[in-house]
Amino acid sequence: MSSFSAEKPETVNITFKTKWLWLVLGVILIIISLAPVVSSYFPSTPAIPSSPSSSGGGGGGGPTPNCANPCTIVIANSAFGTTQPIIVKAGTTVTWINKDNTQHTTTSDTGVWDSGILNPGQSFKFTFSSPGTYPYHCNVHPMSGTIVVVP
Ligand SMILES: [Cu+2]
Numbered sequence: 001m002s003s004f005s006a007e008k009p010e011t012v013n014i015t016f017k018t019k020w021l022w023l024v025l026g027v028i029l030i031i032i033s034l035a036p037v038v039s040s041y042f043p044s045t046p047a048i049p050s051s052p053s054s055s056g057g058g059g060g061g062g063p064t065p066n067c068a069n070p071c072t073i074v075i076a077n078s079a080f081g082t083t084q085p086i087i088v089k090a091g092t093t094v095t096w097i098n099k100d101n102t103q104h105t106t107t108s109d110t111g112v113w114d115s116g117i118l119n120p121g122q123s124f125k126f127t128f129s130s131p132g133t134y135p136y137h138c139n140v141h142p143m144s145g146t147i148v149v150v151p
Helices: 002-039
Strands: 071-076 086-089 092-098 123-128 132-137 144-150
Touching: 071 086, 086 092
Parallel strands: 071 092, 086 144
Antiparallel strands: 092 123, 132 144
C-alpha cells in the first residue's frame, strides 16, 4: 500500500510538468503561426501586389480605355452617352452625334473645343492628342461629361 501511495504524487507531478510542456509548446506554435501574419503588416516585401504589365496596353498606369478609336458618343435623352467618363487613348478622334430631338453643343469647360449648336442629326469631331482630363458641357442644357485621355 505504501508503494502505491508513493507513486501517486509522482504521477501527478509528471502530469503537471507535461501540462507546462504543452503550454510552452502551444505558445511557441502560436508565435510561429502568427509570425507571417505579423510580418505581413510591414510593407517591406509586397507579396502579391500589381505586376506593372497588368493594366494591359495602358502603359502609363492610367485607367483602361472604354472607347476605341474612332470613338463615338451618342447624345440622346439630354445626356452625353451612357458612360462617364469616356476614356480614350491619346490620338483618338471622338465624334459626338446628336441623336436627340433638340439642339445641343459639346463645349470644353477649358476652351479646348466647342462644337457650336448641333442640330438633331449633326455631329462634331475632335482629336485628343494630349493625355489629360477634359470636362465638357452643353451650352443649352445642364448636361456635362468628361473625356479622360490616357497615354
Ligand atoms: Cu444640350
